[in-house]
Amino acid sequence: MAGLCLFGDIDKLHALATPLLGRYLPSDPRTTEPWSAILAENTPGAPPAGLPVFVAQGGADTLVIPSATEGSAAASCRGGGRMTFRLYPTDTHGTIANTAMPDVLTFLAKGLAGTPAPRYVLTHRATFL
Incomplete structure (x- = not known):
């Protein structure tokens, strides 16, 4: 799948997301770093x-x-x-x-x-x- 993705930093994305697999998020990602910055960067204006x-x-x-x-x-x-x-x-x-x-x-x-x-x-x- 990584070969099909257009993201340049797929390893960085996986490193950030992997710890969350299998658990609920302890806080709102819209207001919690690094997620809020990632969401802002990936939201089209x-x-x-x-x-x-x-x-x-x-x-x-x-x-x-x-x-x-x-x-x-x-x-x-x-x-x-x-x-x-x-x-x-x-x-x-x-x-x-x-x-x-x-x-x-x-x-x-x-x-x-x-x-x-x-x-x-x-x-x-x-x-x-």
């Missing part, structure tokens, strides 16, 4: 106004919860963002990058060609693309 963004989410991802990603994309759009969100139902955290790559390349090619990005696109099945 709002993209610059007007910047088109492509979000690919694996429907079988158990690390990044699909509904949370979709909610974040929708909130960005409500704030004026230009978002294309695609849910790939059978992909996991480890497989989504490879599966989504053809759609990412199409999205980028359209942007480079000057095609305006839509205000919001929500697709729940890659076969609908």
Whole structure:
């Protein structure tokens, strides 16, 4: 799995998380270091106004919860963002990058060609693309 992850510091992440396996957290990770800093670093902020963004989410991802990603994309759009969100139902955290790559390349090619990005696109099945 580590070979599929896009994180550069996967060993550091495992070193931090391993002691927690099999037990409950003794405090809220949102307010307890080092977790609060890690959460802040991994929480996307709002993209610059007007910047088109492509979000690919694996429907079988158990690390990044699909509904949370979709909610974040929708909130960005409500704030004026230009978002294309695609849910790939059978992909996991480890497989989504490879599966989504053809759609990412199409999205980028359209942007480079000057095609305006839509205000919001929500697709729940890659076969609908």
